[in-house]
Amino acid sequence: MEGTTPESTVDKIKEQIAENPILLYMKGSPKLPSCGFSAQAVQALMSCGEQFAYVDILQNPDIRAELPKYANWPTFPQLWVEGELVGGCDIIIEMFQQNELQPLIKEAAEKQKSEE
Ligand SMILES: N[C@@H](CCC(=O)N[C@@H](CS)C(=O)NCC(=O)O)C(=O)O
Numbered sequence: 001m002e003g004t005t006p007e008s009t010v011d012k013i014k015e016q017i018a019e020n021p022i023l024l025y026m027k028g029s030p031k032l033p034s035c036g037f038s039a040q041a042v043q044a045l046m047s048c049g050e051q052f053a054y055v056d057i058l059q060n061p062d063i064r065a066e067l068p069k070y071a072n073w074p075t076f077p078q079l080w081v082e083g084e085l086v087g088g089c090d091i092i093i094e095m096f097q098q099n100e101l102q103p104l105i106k107e108a109a110e111k112q113k114s115e116e
């Protein structure tokens with residue numbers, strides 16, 4: 001993309017994280033994930049029953065390059081809730097199995113609804 005700098009990409013990332021209380025950076029889309037790790041994360045997240053935003057990092061190579069540095073997390077998927085990195089696929093699945101994911105997601109979704 002013309003005029004894209006690492007700084008402008010980080011600004012874009014910060015904006016996405018600030019504006020979307022439940023945000024999944026993934027490969028592909030929730031309907032058509034391009035990787036098994038992203039597919040697993042989507043499945044766990046969808047089973048929480050709330051809407052979430054996503055960014056397909058395969059369509060956004062600048063974000064793919066900069067987010068791991070910004071997040072200090074090397075891989076995708078990355079789940080961000082209320083401005084904070086929750087983790088990748090393993091953590092999402094682990095939290096889901098421990099029944100910790102749903103309350104986190106529900107709370108973020110409730111907060112957003114009450115602000116609308
Ligand atoms: N164990 C990881 C699996 C994710 C993973 O290994 N992702 C790799 C392959 S999809 C990745 O994002 N590599 C960097 C890249 O493709 O930009 C997790 O818990 O999320």
Ligand code: FES
Pocket residue numbers: 027034035036037
């Ligand atoms: S794209 Fe190959 S492991 Fe995710």
